[in-house]
Amino acid sequence: MATIYELLEVAARPVLEAMPDRVAADDFYHPDFSDEEVRALGPLSGDPADLAVEVERHTMMANMLANTPFGDQGELNEAGMKVFSLFLRGSVRAALSGVFAMSPGAADIRCYADGESAFLWSVRPDGGVDFCLDEFPAFASLILDYLPSSPDGVSEPIRILVDGHGVVAEGQDDKVGAVQDFLARERTGTTLVDLVAFGGLCSEYPEHAMVVVDNDLGRHSLAVLSTGESRRELVLMPSSRALMTEWFGKSVEAGRTGF
Structure with missing residues (x-):
């Protein structure tokens, strides 16, 4: 049949x-994370045995925030808190994966929103990242601006x-x-x-x-x-x-x- x-x-x-290994729309989705867990990019534990994992995660976040407007001295600032809250807790989530004859590599476009704001994260073929933060009504426009025409x-x-x-x-x-x-x-x-x-x-x-x-x-x-x-x-x-x-x-x- x-x-x-x-x-x-x-x-x-x-x-x-x-x-x-393309990213799915609900990857990294943690709607129940607290603000503290958003700042830490993961769950917090009082167990000393988990300290090494939390330190490693903090180091990764500090490196990730370098050369972006979302962090100060390795910590999320106000804009960064908004962005990563959308990334981890936003209930509107799009993941577009594409290949195009006129573009090298693959297109990896992700957009996360919560009904008020929208954040786009586009990974370039060279590994660099483009990002945009806008109001929720711009959700579709953010995505389509980065999708090759x-x-x-x-x-x-x-x-x-x-x-x-x-x-x-x-x-x-x-x-x-x-x-x-x-x-x-x-x-x-x-x-x-x-x-x-x-x-x-x-x-x-x-x-x-x-x-x-x-x-x-x-x-x-x-x-x-x-x-x-x-x-x-x-x-x-x-x-x-x-x-x-x-x-x-x-x-x-x-x-x-x-x-």
Whole structure:
């Protein structure tokens, strides 16, 4: 029986091969950390046996804060406390992993927010880091400003009905073939988008995948959408900055309201 997972694997393969240890959206998420634990970047213990671990963590933080506006003498300042609070406790979390023909290395874009503020952390191929702190409504813009651009997609949408196990319903061979043909075109970019918002899972490869594919037909998204308790769709649709901004906004709001 054909399933959507073969198509999703082909769509995501460039990223899966280039970034086998890519960061997930909920990595480093510790919503119950106290302010003291945020300052220490980890749990605090009164056990002397844990002192060495805490000292090592503090040294790592001091090195990490060097040459950033977030620390003073190895300690988090006010801006740093805000940033690392979002990083560790922010309930809106996006992780974008991408590879692009015109860019060396891989794109690693992460954004963390709490409904008031948003913090973007983008790791460059050379290992350097770019960061931005803004108000929450800028969440999508922060991400898309760092995602390499591509012309708007021009293909017609393709919708493939599948069951709860991802098995393609009968009579859709032509649609599956059309998606296969699209994915066989030479790529200029591929991005996996993982997003959680206020406790709701919005996208995550593979069960709730959102794969952005750039080729000569422009930017398109291949996404798994739920249409009921036991029915889903694999949808290939044209994309653009405006459509991605709308998707982020609707997804975050769905997470806030409980889908």
